[in-house]
Amino acid sequence: xQKITQTQPGMFVQEKEAVTLDCTYDTSDQSYGLFWYKQPSxxxxxxxxxxxxxxxxxxxxxxxxxxxxxxxKSANLVISASQLGDSAMYFCAMRGPGGYQKVTFGIGxxxxxxx
Amino acid sequence: GAGVSQSPRYKVAKRGQxxxxxxxxxSGHVSLxxxxxxxxxxxxxxxxxxxxxxxxxxxxxxxxxxxxRPEGSVSTLKIxxxxxxxxxxxxxxxxxxxxxxxxxxxFGPGTRLLVL
Numbered sequence: 731x732q733k734i735t736q737t738q739p740g741m742f743v744q745e746k747e748a749v750t751l752d753c754t755y756d757t758s759d760q761s762y763g764l765f766w767y768k769q770p771s772x773x774x775x776x777x778x779x780x781x782x783x784x785x786x787x788x789x790x791x792x793x794x795x796x797x798x799x800x801x802x803k804s805a806n807l808v809i810s811a812s813q814l815g816d817s818a819m820y821f822c823a824m825r826g827p828g829g830y831q832k833v834t835f836g837i838g839x840x841x842x843x844x845x
Numbered sequence: 846g847a848g849v850s851q852s853p854r855y856k857v858a859k860r861g862q863x864x865x866x867x868x869x870x871x872s873g874h875v876s877l878x879x880x881x882x883x884x885x886x887x888x889x890x891x892x893x894x895x896x897x898x899x900x901x902x903x904x905x906x907x908x909x910x911x912x913x914r915p916e917g918s919v920s921t922l923k924i925x926x927x928x929x930x931x932x933x934x935x936x937x938x939x940x941x942x943x944x945x946x947x948x949x950x951x952f953g954p955g956t957r958l959l960v961l
Contacts, residue, residue, distance in 0.1 A: 734887075772954065773934065773955045773957075774848075774952050774953065774954045774955065775888070775936065775938070775950075776952070777949045777951070780949070821887050821888070832893070832901065833878075833890060833950070834890070835887030835888050836887050837885075837887050
């Protein structure tokens, strides 16, 4: 069974600073994908970044980067130059081998950006 | 183009009542997913459609939950004889291709269901 662990219920960061949101995962599969989603108070889930288990380089998307440490089974999200609009819930998620549609989400981390 | 839309956005039901939640995916998207998100939790997978075929319904919590996508576009999640534990946000997501691992799922705003 797959499991996602997010141990930070809430995080604060000063505007313009960088912040790291932690995510560890557990799977016996060799092929899997890791995602981060943002959920503002409006409710919709917004895709941020994807990392495949066989990707050799850490994924980056604008101000978002994923610090992928496969041996430690961690996939931390780094947000650089935080903005007030980054305040939201952030979910780490994982999908199993190709063709396996079920995505497992973590419990989320609430990020608040302070002016 | 328009994103994923869901209706109603809010639904209050009396215990025992049947409810139907609608999802309009992005036009042309092959894959459609339903998730249930309880308060303070992450979304939990309910079911997956590839076009009109329901390929995975392993996440449906009981036989009171039923989902359909008869023409491969709009989907309806039906909950019969609602119980208080069904209170949650129901999220719908769609993706362009058959689920393969890397493709992005686009989520709707969700339907917040409250069962009294």
